[in-house]
Amino acid sequence: MASHPIARSPVDRLPADWRDFLALTKPRVMTLVVFTALCGLLAARVPIHPVIAFTAILCVALGAGAAGALNQWYEADLDAAMRRTARRPLPAGRMDRQAALHFGVGLAAFSVLLMGLAVNVLAAAILAVSILFYVMIYTVWLKRRTPQNIVIGGAAGAFPPLIGWAAATGRVEALPVLLFALIFLWTPPHFWALSLFVRSDYANAGVPMMPVVAGTRATRIQVFLYSLPMAAAAVAPWALGLTGVLYGVTAVALTAAFLALAAQVSLSRETDPALMRPERRLFGYSVFYLFAMFAVLVVDRMVIA
Amino acid sequence: MTAPLPDGPITDAEIRKRQRSRALAMALVLGGLVILFYAISIAKMA
Known part of the structure; x- marks a missing residue:
């Protein structure tokens, strides 16, 4: 068959590739979401059929992907203005906005429905709340309006261990609530460390992140101040007797290192983003920190306790 | 991760x-x- 050239225009172009739909789900963010949900499920120490457990984690991944897709659908204009996100499928012009909306809504509905039918209604309800919270509260309402966007919006990313636990037990108990609190309080120092060295990106896009609105000095102090309640949430499971000594000792050591890095950030006066080493160190460590804390929790709960 | 967007006019072969x-x-x-x-x-039946 002969190949006939077709005029390229914004509405008459190649259909989006499947890899663009995958990119729409923010797979890298999904990794941490899936991991913390799996840890919540395993930490519950309740017998659960492997197929049901797999389905629960799959639903969390699909729900997170749906939230990411809807976030990118709504923020296509912001993404286009930021170097870090300008190559995403929508700002790069590889995908139609309506396709992204349909994909996100369809994936969200499917993930909640499957969770409700195959796992349990409580887990499905929390999954639905987490998707709605991320899209409606964080993306639509808070992100463009207040520097507290990350503080309140952080709740959306804190739901996965709660969903994992609820999927296994059908209940919500003290330990998963503490895990929720840990991620909720970890989010501000984690994101503010990042936003300090990509401040110009947020400023150019008009996003009122803390360093843009309150300045780098105030943000650095907030990073340290938020690390203190996070530290309390991190050791609380051990202090309340919900975990063993392995978790307790590891949590104290890892959290002390987190606080030390946050203190370095609070003392820094650097204004050149390229030279903001304490901020980059804290951002990198904060990702490792959360992975390590949840991994140790599971080992402690499953093997030791 | 993402598919490249080819330059120039789109052909039937590209679309297919x-x-x-x-x-x-x-x-x-x-x-x-x-x-x-x-x-x-x-x-569920087990």
């Missing part, structure tokens, strides 16, 4: 290739769902 790859991805997803729903049914 993209449609084939999307259809294949959709077939794999649907096949996976068939297996998953079967496994869930068995797990």
